[in-house]
Amino acid sequence: MLNYLRFLTVLAIPTLVSCSSMPEIDLAITGATIIDGTGTAPVNGMTILVKEGQIVAVEPDDCAEAKASHVIDATGKYVVPGLIDLHVHFGRGAPLPRREDEADEVLARQLYYGVTSILQLGATGGSADSIRKLRERRAAGSLRGPFIYGTGGHLTLQGTHPIYTIFPPAIRKAADSMAAKTPLDEPVDLDSLGIGLSFVRSEEAAQKAVRERAQAGMDAIKITVESGPTPFGDDHPQMSVEMIRAIVAEANRNGLEVFAHATSRDELEATLEGGASGIVHAVRNLPLPDADLAVQMASKGFWVVPTLNLLTRPDDLEDPFLRDTVSEQEITSLSNPEFVKRVSARWDCGAPFDDVLANVGMLHEHGVLIAMGTDTGNPFVFPGYSAHTEMELLVRSGLTPMEALVAATRRGAELLGVAGEVGTIQAGKRADILILAEDPTEDIRNTRSLETVVSEGLIVDRDALLRRGE
Ligand SMILES: [Zn+2]
Structure with missing residues (x-):
C-alpha cells in the first residue's frame, strides 16, 4: 500500500505543471512550502489561487504573475490547511x-x-x-x-x-x-x-x-x-x-x-x-x-x-x-x-x-x-x-x-464526511489556509509560529480576536 502511494505521489507531480487560465483571482499565496494535508511530502515553489472562498488551483509560482487582486508573498514560509x-x-x-x-x-x-x-x-x-x-x-x-x-x-x-x-x-x-x-x-x-x-x-x-x-x-x-x-x-x-x-x-x-x-x-x-x-x-x-x-x-x-x-x-x-x-x-x-x-x-x-x-x-x-x-x-x-x-x-x-x-x-x-469540501490544500476545497513561519514537519510545536489565517478565502484580522477585556 505504501509503495503504491509513493508511486502515485511521483506521478502526481507532472500534472501540477500546467497553469490555470482564470483571469480574476481574489487571493494568491506565493512561494511557500505547501504541506497540503494529504500526508504527501511538502512541495516548494507553488502558488495557491483563491477565488470566492475556494482554492481554485495550486500551480507553479511562474504561473501566478499578477493575476490576483491580493498577493501574499509567503517565500520561506509554510502553508498548511486550517x-x-x-x-x-x-x-x-x-x-x-x-x-x-x-x-x-x-x-x-x-x-x-x-x-x-x-x-x-x-x-x-x-x-x-x-x-x-x-x-x-x-x-x-x-x-x-x-x-x-x-x-x-x-x-x-x-x-x-x-x-x-x-x-x-x-x-x-x-x-x-x-x-x-x-x-x-x-x-x-x-x-x-x-x-x-x-x-x-x-x-x-x-x-x-x-x-x-x-x-x-x-x-x-x-x-x-x-x-x-x-x-x-x-x-x-x-x-x-x-x-x-x-x-x-x-x-x-x-x-x-x-x-x-x-x-x-x-x-x-x-x-x-x-x-x-x-x-x-x-x-x-x-x-x-x-x-x-x-x-x-x-x-x-x-x-x-x-x-x-x-x-x-x-x-x-x-x-x-x-x-x-x-x-x-x-x-x-x-x-x-x-x-x-x-x-x-x-x-x-x-x-x-x-x-x-x-x-x-x-x-x-x-x-x-x-x-x-x-x-x-x-x-x-x-x-x-x-x-x-x-x-x-x-x-x-x-x-x-x-x-x-x-x-x-x-x-x-x-x-x-466532508473531505470533498475541506481539509486539504487542493483545488475545489474551501480556502481555509494557515501560513506558518517555521516548518511543522520538523517540530510540531512550529504550528505556534502561525502568522496568517485565511478562512473561506478571507484573511482573518487576528489582532481583532486577541484577548478582549479582563
Ligand atoms: Zn465532550
Missing part, C-alpha cells in the same frame, strides 16, 4: 460565571489559533437550534469564528453522564422533572435549560431524536455510551448495544455517522459492536498491549479522537501563546487550589497518562484512524490553543508531526 477540531463545546475552560457571549468568545479564540472548522458536540449552548442561529450570524458577518459543524444535543440515558456526573444538582432535578412529564417513546430535550442534550429512554425515542437532528441540518449524531467516568463512580447506566444499533441504523438512513463518548474498554467494545463509527475520547483502562482489539477496530474502519488534553493540563499557564487570548482573571480562577484538586481527580483516573499515550500510539500503529479533537469547554482545555497542544500530545503518542497534521486536517474532514 485545523479541524472534532470535539468542541462552548466554554472557555475556566471556572467563571458563564458569559452571555460565551459561544462567540470560544469561536473567536478558535479562529485566532487557526482552527477554521469545528464539530460542536452538544451540551451547554449546543442544541441544534443554537447551532443554526450561530451559523446564520456567522454567514451574516456578525460572528467571527470557524465553519461550524454540529451534532445538536447529544443522546444519553437518563441517570448518567454528563447530567448526573458533572452538572449541578439543580439541573439534575429540573431534567428529572421534565422527564417525568415526557412519554417514554419521546426524547426528553433539555434545550429549555440551555443544554444541548436529550435523554433517550427507548429505541423509538432515540430514533426520533436522530431524525430531528437530521432534519435540523446537523452533520453527525453524538451519543454518550459512558456509564459515568471515574471519579464519579461506575454506578450509572451504560448505553446498551441494542440502543446503539438502533441509533446507528437511523443515523445511517439519514446519511449521518455516529460519534460516541466512551472512555472505558467495555464502553469501547459496546460502541464497536453497536456499529458506531468511532469514539471521541481516549480509552483509559485498556490493558497494554491489546493488538487484537486494535486490529478489530482497524478492520472496521473505526476511529478515535483521543482528546488527550482533557487528561492533563498545559505545562505553563503563562505561555505567551496561551495568554494571547486567555485573561488574567481566567488564569487566576484556574489556579485556585480547591479547583485544581477537584479537577485533578479526573486526570488521575484509570491508567497513568503515559500509558494512555502509548495506547493511542498502539492503535495508530495498527491502523486505527486518529483525528484531532480537544473537548474545549472543559477545565484547562482552551479554545484554539489546545488544538496545538493536542497535536503535540499526538506526537508524544507516536504519530509523526506530519501524521499529527493530517489528523488535525484531512482526517477530521474524512470522519465528518
